Amino acid sequence: MTFIMYLLLFLLILGLVAVASNPSPYFAALGLVLVAGMGCGVLVSHGGPFLSLILFLIYLGGMLVVFAYSAALAAEPYPETWGSRPVIMSVMIYVLGVLLVGGIFWGGWYESSWMSVDELMEFSILRGDMAGVAMMYSSGGLMLIISAWVLLLTLFVVLELTRGLNRGALRAV
Amino acid sequence: MLKILLPTLMLVPTIWVTPAKWLWPTTLAHSFLIALTSFSWLKNFSETGWMSLNKYMATDALSTPLLVLTCWLLPLMILASQNHTSAEPINRQRMYITLLTSLQFFLILAFSATEIIMFYVMFEATLIPTLIIITRWGNQTERLNAGTYFLFYTLAGSLPLLVALLLLQNNTGTLSLLTIQFSDPILLSTYADKIWWAGCLIAFLVKMPLYGVHLWLPKAHVEAPIAGSMILAAVLLKLGGYGMLRMMTVLEPLTKELSYPFIILALWGIIMTGSICLRQTDLKSLIAYSSVSHMGLVAGGILIQTPWGFTGALILMIAHGLTSSALFCLANTNYERTHSRTMILARGMQMVLPLMTTWWFIASLANLALPPLPNLMGELMIITSLFNWSWWTIALTGTGTLITAGYSLYMFLMTQRGPIPLHITAIEPSHSREHLLIFLHLLPLLLLILKPELIWGWTF
Amino acid sequence: MNPLILTILLFALGLGTTITFMSSHWLFAWMGLEINTLAIIPLMTQHHHPRSTEAGTKYFLAQATAAAMLLFASVTNAWLTGQWDILQMSHPLPTTMITLALALKIGLAPLHSWLPEVLQGLDLTTGLILSTWQKLAPFALLLQINPTNPTVLIMLGITSTLVGGWGGLNQTQLRKILAYSSIAHLGWMALILPFYPSLTLLALLTYLIMTLSTFLVFKLNKATNINTLAISWSKTPIITTLTPLLLLSLGGLPPLTGFMPKWFILQELTKQNLPLLATFTALTALLSLYFYLRLSYSMTLTMFPNNLMGTTPWRFFTQSTSLPLALSISMAIALLPLAPAMMALLTP
Numbered sequence A: 001m002t003f004i005m006y007l008l009l010f011l012l013i014l015g016l017v018a019v020a021s022n023p024s025p026y027f028a029a030l031g032l033v034l035v036a037g038m039g040c041g042v043l044v045s046h047g048g049p050f051l052s053l054i055l056f057l058i059y060l061g062g063m064l065v066v067f068a069y070s071a072a073l074a075a076e077p078y079p080e081t082w083g084s085r086p087v088i089m090s091v092m093i094y095v096l097g098v099l100l101v102g103g104i105f106w107g108g109w110y111e112s113s114w115m116s117v118d119e120l121m122e123f124s125i126l127r128g129d130m131a132g133v134a135m136m137y138s139s140g141g142l143m144l145i146i147s148a149w150v151l152l153l154t155l156f157v158v159l160e161l162t163r164g165l166n167r168g169a170l171r172a173v
Numbered sequence B: 001m002l003k004i005l006l007p008t009l010m011l012v013p014t015i016w017v018t019p020a021k022w023l024w025p026t027t028l029a030h031s032f033l034i035a036l037t038s039f040s041w042l043k044n045f046s047e048t049g050w051m052s053l054n055k056y057m058a059t060d061a062l063s064t065p066l067l068v069l070t071c072w073l074l075p076l077m078i079l080a081s082q083n084h085t086s087a088e089p090i091n092r093q094r095m096y097i098t099l100l101t102s103l104q105f106f107l108i109l110a111f112s113a114t115e116i117i118m119f120y121v122m123f124e125a126t127l128i129p130t131l132i133i134i135t136r137w138g139n140q141t142e143r144l145n146a147g148t149y150f151l152f153y154t155l156a157g158s159l160p161l162l163v164a165l166l167l168l169q170n171n172t173g174t175l176s177l178l179t180i181q182f183s184d185p186i187l188l189s190t191y192a193d194k195i196w197w198a199g200c201l202i203a204f205l206v207k208m209p210l211y212g213v214h215l216w217l218p219k220a221h222v223e224a225p226i227a228g229s230m231i232l233a234a235v236l237l238k239l240g241g242y243g244m245l246r247m248m249t250v251l252e253p254l255t256k257e258l259s260y261p262f263i264i265l266a267l268w269g270i271i272m273t274g275s276i277c278l279r280q281t282d283l284k285s286l287i288a289y290s291s292v293s294h295m296g297l298v299a300g301g302i303l304i305q306t307p308w309g310f311t312g313a314l315i316l317m318i319a320h321g322l323t324s325s326a327l328f329c330l331a332n333t334n335y336e337r338t339h340s341r342t343m344i345l346a347r348g349m350q351m352v353l354p355l356m357t358t359w360w361f362i363a364s365l366a367n368l369a370l371p372p373l374p375n376l377m378g379e380l381m382i383i384t385s386l387f388n389w390s391w392w393t394i395a396l397t398g399t400g401t402l403i404t405a406g407y408s409l410y411m412f413l414m415t416q417r418g419p420i421p422l423h424i425t426a427i428e429p430s431h432s433r434e435h436l437l438i439f440l441h442l443l444p445l446l447l448l449i450l451k452p453e454l455i456w457g458w459t460f
Numbered sequence C: 001m002n003p004l005i006l007t008i009l010l011f012a013l014g015l016g017t018t019i020t021f022m023s024s025h026w027l028f029a030w031m032g033l034e035i036n037t038l039a040i041i042p043l044m045t046q047h048h049h050p051r052s053t054e055a056g057t058k059y060f061l062a063q064a065t066a067a068a069m070l071l072f073a074s075v076t077n078a079w080l081t082g083q084w085d086i087l088q089m090s091h092p093l094p095t096t097m098i099t100l101a102l103a104l105k106i107g108l109a110p111l112h113s114w115l116p117e118v119l120q121g122l123d124l125t126t127g128l129i130l131s132t133w134q135k136l137a138p139f140a141l142l143l144q145i146n147p148t149n150p151t152v153l154i155m156l157g158i159t160s161t162l163v164g165g166w167g168g169l170n171q172t173q174l175r176k177i178l179a180y181s182s183i184a185h186l187g188w189m190a191l192i193l194p195f196y197p198s199l200t201l202l203a204l205l206t207y208l209i210m211t212l213s214t215f216l217v218f219k220l221n222k223a224t225n226i227n228t229l230a231i232s233w234s235k236t237p238i239i240t241t242l243t244p245l246l247l248l249s250l251g252g253l254p255p256l257t258g259f260m261p262k263w264f265i266l267q268e269l270t271k272q273n274l275p276l277l278a279t280f281t282a283l284t285a286l287l288s289l290y291f292y293l294r295l296s297y298s299m300t301l302t303m304f305p306n307n308l309m310g311t312t313p314w315r316f317f318t319q320s321t322s323l324p325l326a327l328s329i330s331m332a333i334a335l336l337p338l339a340p341a342m343m344a345l346l347t348p
Helices: A002-021 A025-043 A051-075 A085-113 A126-140 A141-162 B002-017 B019-041 B061-080 B090-112 B116-125 B127-137 B142-172 B191-207 B216-223 B226-247 B252-258 B258-279 B283-303 B307-338 B355-367 B372-390 B391-418 B433-447 C003-022 C027-042 C048-079 C094-104 C114-120 C125-130 C133-144 C151-167 C174-192 C197-221 C237-251 C260-270 C273-299 C323-332 C336-346
Strands: none
Touching: A002 A025, A002 B142, A025 A051, A085 C151, A085 C336, A141 B002, A141 C003, A141 C027, B002 B019, B002 B090, B002 B127, B002 B226, B019 B061, B019 B090, B019 B127, B061 B090, B061 B226, B061 B433, B090 B116, B090 B127, B090 B226, B116 B142, B116 B226, B116 B258, B127 B142, B127 B226, B127 B252, B127 C237, B127 C273, B142 B191, B142 B216, B142 C273, B191 B226, B191 B252, B191 C273, B216 B226, B216 B283, B226 B283, B226 B307, B252 B258, B258 B283, B258 B391, B283 B307, B283 B372, B307 B355, B307 B372, B307 B433, B355 B391, B355 B433, B372 B391, C003 C027, C003 C133, C027 C048, C027 C133, C027 C273, C048 C094, C048 C114, C048 C151, C094 C133, C094 C151, C114 C125, C125 C133, C125 C174, C125 C197, C133 C174, C133 C197, C151 C174, C151 C273, C174 C273, C197 C237, C197 C260, C197 C323, C237 C323, C260 C273, C273 C336
16 A cells, blocks of 8 residues: 555656646646646545545536646647656756755654555544535535635626726736 | 923824914924923922933933923924925925824933833834935935944944843843932942943934944934934934933943943044045934034043043033034925035035025034133033043044034035025025024023033033 | 625625724634735726736735735644744744734745836825735734744845835836835834834834825826926925925934834834834835935926916816825824824833
8 A cells, every 4th residue: 555655656756747747738647637636646545535526526527627728728839848858957957956855854754644544444424525515515604605605706806807808907818 | 201291292183283384383283382391391309300200201401401402492393394304295395294293202212211121122112214205205216225224233232222222221220310310239249240331322323423323313313304414413413422421320330431432433433534624525313423422522521420521421412413404404495496416516605695604614613622612611511521531532522523623614615605506696695594594593592601501411 | 886786896805804903813804814815806906907907916826825825824823832823923933824824924035026017007096005015914913923933034024124225216117116205114113013013003103194195196287207296386386395394204214103103113212222223124115215315396386387387286276185195194294293192002
């Protein structure tokens, strides 16, 4: 199980490097997908299946599609990829930086936080996030109403900002 | 106290509801009545020294002369400004007199405050009307620069003063002038205490102004309209001296050594600013530098803290207030006729304005401290006490007196004697308003010869 | 803008601040702040001008960063201490992070650089909302978390008073000057917060009054740079006469209202044995005073030549409502004698 955690965290870092190093939105989005997926994996193995499920569904299913769509709108015809020299350079620098920082802090967190939930059998019975979700729906009714209102307001704001096509405040190219 | 303060406040409605035709006579009469009423403060029959005591204000032998001087100056300022504002719209004239009145209001509150912090607030409050008078009614564009200098020099000194006063409040628990001299002496030994000492005094030394931090004064004087110059020279500078006299009792053990550099600066300033006067071409600037020079003497007298020094300082402050204000008025009569402050363009005025020459003569003599004028009394007391403090000071103060005589003579000769330049032959004759104005300046000065103990302060 | 939408947005603006005020739970507080941010963005961009769009975008980015940081910090707090209550912050790490997040939200230096540029892109009414109403909710939170370690707030405070004074010195645009003035005032509030929170409230209150009247004066004159101010005498002579007092009150000159918070703050600092800090802060106020003085020079103390003396606009009837301005400007000038009453009102 520890090896799976290694793998997940390694890919998470790699995804972050991919996002940070690449100037083109296409490939950054690809890196983002990688980061989100790996993050969900880490969450699951720490015992948070509900959260990671939500994250996976909403983030990857909804937001990232919109992001990919808008990135496609603003995309350039000849994007820079990992093959080109400046990108490779920054990838190297980031990886070196990660290795450096990892090397410095290695001793500190290795024992404490890399343990996945299956190795602590007595705690894995208690799924805190499940109970929390139920709590939110049962006693946090007021908060739910406000959240709904915020979502509605966000819709209004976005509509107001983009209203009027090319005369709107924010517009497509 | 309120007998003076409320009529001063009521001047404001008087100014704004009087018909335009009667504006100047009415305000003059009103303010003059206030000034006459204020004389009642001079009779101090209290045993504790404090008179007309109420919750926040009181007068004593130290503040009374300055209070009366303040009240006396307002009618004179109104008299002096009548001509140069006559071209302006009536509302602006009313505004101008309102500003002068507010200045008197704040000054009365400052001099009569029994809490040091109230004195501080009013000390700062006088900045705003003065700033507006200088920058709104001055003549040249340099007035804005002068206003900035005036405000920032004063504030840079007085903000540390506020902190120092608040610290004093925390240490002694009181800032009341009535009780602070009886509070336990504070233990002052660390470096921080020395900085605190400087913080308490520097604001007043800037306001005096001490040589070295005096640059704002000539600028402000030169650019201000006549009323601004008068009140600045006569009363506002005295706020600094008054504040120092009040603070000295608290600062006791430290002043003895720490005041050396300031005394030296003050005395050196007498010589330096006097020498600057000797080669000055600008009449108002000359009078302004002469103020700095006299105020150096006052600062020296206060800083050595002997009874004679204090008394001399108070006498010199009052006498110099009247004298320099008179000189500014005289300079203004020239300025209103020739529209220039340059002395070389207005020579030989004796030929055209002979009676004015008499006033110039008396005012110049008062400036160089002719016996038996109070100016001499003050200078003599300060010089004597300084001599007692250290023999070497006589070299500086003596030379200073000589230079004072020199530039007073230079000013008199330059403006009054000699041939008259051709371009001012068709000059307007002097008005009786102007004669009255100068007369009202010099009359108290002459009468004070007869009863000088009115301005002797604590020692009487 | 459609009046219905405008109503909804203004309502949401009020609701956001109210939710933050009444919340004791970090999630609610965060939500209120987000509602606030969202609701003002369409107001910012209602004039379709590149500057205002830029301002809206910058504002959104800064506020979203601050809100995310706040959320992160409150989650960290819940993780570390098991508490979601605002009043029960016990761990220094989330407290400091929340302080910094709120500092970014209100624009305390060194997290201030969005504020002048955002304010410059707005019209005066929205600018007024931004620099008064939008400060309330973050301050309500700042006042509740009572930080254990005053160093952060003191550093933020000093930097803000310094940057606020320095930044405004060479500006000619009124809205930028007001932004820097806001930074400097917020610095004073942050400085006293660890020692005497009631004084922060007092300073905030006086700042709100003074800023309200300054914005209203500029709005009345339709002035956005210093040069436009110079002809204000021909529009509103009496306001022109009062404005130097208002500006000097912003600068904190006695005996005007602006001196009151400064006086009390300095007093409290000396009581806390911090006289050096007090002196330094007092002297940084001089920097701000310089540009207020410059504004009053160009507005009132010099007279701009105008060849239309006979038909100056102040002779004509105007439609603008003057009651709020009249009330606020008289409060912004002459509130100092009421200082004891105000302190009694604000001290718990």
